[in-house]
Amino acid sequence: MTWTQVIPAEWYLILGTALFGIGLIGVLIRRNVVIVLMSIELMLNAINLILVSSSAYHANLSAQVFVFFIMMVAAVEVSVGLAIFTVIYRRKESTDIDALNELKG
Amino acid sequence: MTSFLILAFPLFGFLLLNVFGCFFSKRVSGFLASASVLASFAVSVLMLRDVFLAGAIRVPLFTWFQVGQTNVSFALLLDSLSLLMCLMITGVGFLIHVYSIGYMHEEEGFTRYFSHLNLFIFFMLFLVLSDSFLGMFVGWEGVGLCSYLLIGFWFQTAAFGQAAKKAFLMNRVGDLGFILGILAMIMAFGSTQFSVVFSGASQLPIGSGIITVIALLLFVGATGKSAQIPLFTWLPDAMAGPTPVSALIHAATMVTAGVYMVARSHVFYMSSPIASTVVLCVGVSTALLGAIIATRQSDIKKILAYSTMSQLGLMVSALGLGAYSAALFHMLTHAFFKALLFLAAGSVIHALHGEQNVFKMGGLRKSLPFTFGVFLIGALALAGFPPFSGFFSKDMILLAALDHSPLVFGLLVLVSILTAYYVCRLVVLVFMGTSRSDKTAHESSWIMQIPLGILAIFAAASGFLHLPEALHPEFIVVTLLAIGLMIAWCYRRFSQVQTSDEKTGIVFRKFYIDEIYNGLIVRPILLLARFFWTIFEPVILELPATILGKSVMFSGRRLKQIQNGHIGFYLLVMTAAIAVILVQLLWI
Numbered sequence: 080m081t082w083t084q085v086i087p088a089e090w091y092l093i094l095g096t097a098l099f100g101i102g103l104i105g106v107l108i109r110r111n112v113v114i115v116l117m118s119i120e121l122m123l124n125a126i127n128l129i130l131v132s133s134s135a136y137h138a139n140l141s142a143q144v145f146v147f148f149i150m151m152v153a154a155v156e157v158s159v160g161l162a163i164f165t166v167i168y169r170r171k172e173s174t175d176i177d178a179l180n181e182l183k184g
Numbered sequence: 185m186t187s188f189l190i191l192a193f194p195l196f197g198f199l200l201l202n203v204f205g206c207f208f209s210k211r212v213s214g215f216l217a218s219a220s221v222l223a224s225f226a227v228s229v230l231m232l233r234d235v236f237l238a239g240a241i242r243v244p245l246f247t248w249f250q251v252g253q254t255n256v257s258f259a260l261l262l263d264s265l266s267l268l269m270c271l272m273i274t275g276v277g278f279l280i281h282v283y284s285i286g287y288m289h290e291e292e293g294f295t296r297y298f299s300h301l302n303l304f305i306f307f308m309l310f311l312v313l314s315d316s317f318l319g320m321f322v323g324w325e326g327v328g329l330c331s332y333l334l335i336g337f338w339f340q341t342a343a344f345g346q347a348a349k350k351a352f353l354m355n356r357v358g359d360l361g362f363i364l365g366i367l368a369m370i371m372a373f374g375s376t377q378f379s380v381v382f383s384g385a386s387q388l389p390i391g392s393g394i395i396t397v398i399a400l401l402l403f404v405g406a407t408g409k410s411a412q413i414p415l416f417t418w419l420p421d422a423m424a425g426p427t428p429v430s431a432l433i434h435a436a437t438m439v440t441a442g443v444y445m446v447a448r449s450h451v452f453y454m455s456s457p458i459a460s461t462v463v464l465c466v467g468v469s470t471a472l473l474g475a476i477i478a479t480r481q482s483d484i485k486k487i488l489a490y491s492t493m494s495q496l497g498l499m500v501s502a503l504g505l506g507a508y509s510a511a512l513f514h515m516l517t518h519a520f521f522k523a524l525l526f527l528a529a530g531s532v533i534h535a536l537h538g539e540q541n542v543f544k545m546g547g548l549r550k551s552l553p554f555t556f557g558v559f560l561i562g563a564l565a566l567a568g569f570p571p572f573s574g575f576f577s578k579d580m581i582l583l584a585a586l587d588h589s590p591l592v593f594g595l596l597v598l599v600s601i602l603t604a605y606y607v608c609r610l611v612v613l614v615f616m617g618t619s620r621s622d623k624t625a626h627e628s629s630w631i632m633q634i635p636l637g638i639l640a641i642f643a644a645a646s647g648f649l650h651l652p653e654a655l656h657p658e659f660i661v662v663t664l665l666a667i668g669l670m671i672a673w674c675y676r677r678f679s680q681v682q683t684s685d686e687k688t689g690i691v692f693r694k695f696y697i698d699e700i701y702n703g704l705i706v707r708p709i710l711l712l713a714r715f716f717w718t719i720f721e722p723v724i725l726e727l728p729a730t731i732l733g734k735s736v737m738f739s740g741r742r743l744k745q746i747q748n749g750h751i752g753f754y755l756l757v758m759t760a761a762i763a764v765i766l767v768q769l770l771w772i
Binding site: 103106107110176177179180181182 | 749755
């Protein structure tokens with residue numbers, strides 16, 4: 080009996096969904112852009128968790144390859160995003176998301 | 185291929201004057217234009233022998249276009265008819281070009297005038313030389329265009345521009361008939377080439393419907409171009425152009441295009457009695473109407489214009505009678521004497537510095553003896569005084585009418601009497617009596633006199649080109665007596681006239697035909713146009729489009745407010761949208 084069978088598969092899905100929901104709510108309600116970025120990371124990792132667990136559950140490794148891609152993209156995204164926020168902070172003297180209100184017609 | 189040069193010279197002259205005209209002096213451009221027409225005349229004379237030997241020469245030039253089974257090639261057809269026209273056009277045209285050098289020498293647009301004149305000669309030759317109705321139509325439209333350009337030569341005067349437009353539009357009405365005739369011809373015979381069409385037509389039984397339709401439609405075109413009832417009112421107004429233009433286009437050549445066209449397609453008219461009758465009726469009534477109106481006009485050019493209309497009516501009557509050679513003969517002599525009359529009238533107008541009212545002339549025989557002489561020759565030829573040219577050609581037409589019916593003969597005799605009357609009235613008013621003008625007249629320069637002299641010789645003598653087989657001495661005596669009495673009576677009546685007393689009356693007002701056309705056709709069309717302009721377009725066409733456009737713009741303005749720039753809001757909308765899509769995908 081392996082560990083995947085000790086912990087039922089639903090628990091992984093519930094945990095992943097909960098983490099995704101926390102990340103989503105963080106994205107939607109937090110004002111600080113750094114926190115928003117962290118919330119996005121949380122959402123990505125929630126997805127990763129679900130993918131990895133279901134990969135183990137189905138004994139299918141292709142989902143794990145997908146997870147590596149997501150991790151890599153997340154790393155890139157964080158570095159680029161932080162760089163952008165640094166520039167924005169220099170211009171706006173603020174990390175409040177409502178300061179970024181110029182994208183309108 | 186030398187026949188091609190007949191067309192090439194005037195076209196070359198037109199291009200040269202149009203492109204490089206600004207570099208030429210007036211003398212050079214007038215000389216070039218006249219020389220190109222003279223060259224064309226020379227080539228036509230050279231072609232006489234070939235045509236005489238061969239009968240008819242067809243010179244294929246190129247295939248114009250091909251649609252399905254219909255192959256339209258452009259070719260020249262030289263036979264006695266087209267060569268006669270060519271000689272007339274280039275010969276009279278050359279003389280009028282030379283005359284114009286003197287007449288127009290003070291004008292601003294001298295080069296423009298001559299380039300248009302050359303273009304006109306080119307299109308007129310194109311009209312008579314092409315060997316298909318489609319090619320003829322090209323020339324037909326071309327001369328209409330040149331007529332428009334030259335009537336409106338003094339376009340700075342609004343009325344002259346209006347006259348040009350009127351001529352153009354009335355011709356368009358006739359051209360519509362011509363186009364429909366050509367289409368009917370293509371449907372019936374699959375071609376517009378003369379030889380194909382006529383051999384096809386001669387195989388159909390006499391009086392067959394399609395032939396009648398084609399003949400009548402073509403005749404609608406001819407009424408437009410040759411100023412017949414009902415499309416004649418443009419011709420008197422066309423006198424707004426320079427007088428040599430009136431002589432060339434509106435007396436000698438272009439207006440005879442309709443006569444040429446009917447004569448060319450006589451196969452149709454011979455096999456359609458209905459169409460021939462229509463042609464005869466239109467011709468006789470036009471001849472009568474023109475002659476009646478001409479008796480009461482006071483403008484020298486208008487008198488000649490109505491006379492032209494009347495004489496064209498005479499030619500068309502001859503066509504309707506089936507006397508094609510008589511019609512063409514009268515066309516030729518008419519080209520000479522009417523061009524002569526117009527040019528001599530131009531000489532009078534020139535001498536009096538633009539005065540055209542005959543009641544302000546008078547007594548000019550002393551100050552303008554040469555002009556008086558040539559005008560008298562032209563007038564006698566027009567009146568049909570033997571042995572001048574008009575006598576012989578009218579004689580032929582009247583004899584043909586006598587063979588046909590006494591009624592037509594009587595009407596045409598009446599036309600001839602009226603013609604003699606208005607001609608005598610014109611001559612007496614202009615040249616006899618005492619001067620009613622305060623201007624001193626002076627004889628025009630030699631460059632205007634030479635063409636007048638040459639035309640006078642032809643007007644006097646061209647009747648002998650085609651003598652009838654048997655001269656009728658009683659005809660000659662009766663005509664001599666009638667015209668002699670007319671001259672005497674007119675002299676008594678008009679030589680001492682002091683002022684115009686003929687400003688009223690239905691005839692002076694030209695039977696109110698312009699007014700009737702205005703009321704019946706022009707005004708309803710203008711009203712219709714106003715309806716479309718003020719009601720149909722803004723309400724029926726534009727309103728739905730406006731409503732659509734306004735509603736799109738309104739909703740755009742409302743929707744724009746969603747895009748408020750807050751990233752948090754965008755994210756919320758995005759998330760909601762994704763949620764909706766997920767729900768839709770998973771559960772619905």
